[in-house]
Amino acid sequence: MKIAKLKGEFLWHIHENEDEMFYVLKGLLIIKFRDKDVTLNEGEFVIIPKGIEHMPVADDEVHVMLIEAKTTLNTGDVINERTVETLEKI
Template identity: 75%
Template sequence: MDKVNIYEKLNDFNEYWSPKIVDEVNESYVKVVKLKGEFLWHSHKDEDEMFFVIKGRLTIRFRDRDIFLNEGEFLIIPKGIEHMPVAEVETHVMLIEAKTTLNTGDVINERTVKEPEKI
């Protein structure tokens, strides 16, 4: 049982769209990720997903609307909802999601991180 400094963890890497595990709680991982640009449309069939903005701004696009998140705000996306994260500026995010969650959900491609690194 050790405290975790999210800012120090975010300083440990530079790549975008590559979530890193910083801890776990029950059957979920706590991850941090740096985002910039557009991701891809996807959904998570069996898992909810939480985005908490630490730094920057994040837009979560849905087919019928966009939700804008500023620093200190979070959004929980229920399982099965198609979405696309977009970060116009470098944005730092904490994710809380089931250990089974793939970052690209139902889409498998070169951006899929099958086994996130623990930092």
């Protein structure tokens, strides 16, 4: 389980080996897929199956709980300056 704050557009990416669940704790989150957008309000969630390209978008800051393996990179198959390899524990 991971807790994160998001704001703005993230990036298009894929998690090849693991599903990913976004649960919105506070705010509004849009998950863009190539064929549709899914809007999540507080208390709602979506499970993104492995291998599905997606991009999280938050116009205003949103707090989310992610349920995924701790080894899952936030940027999936894309490695760049936004990739977090070492997670902060709280």
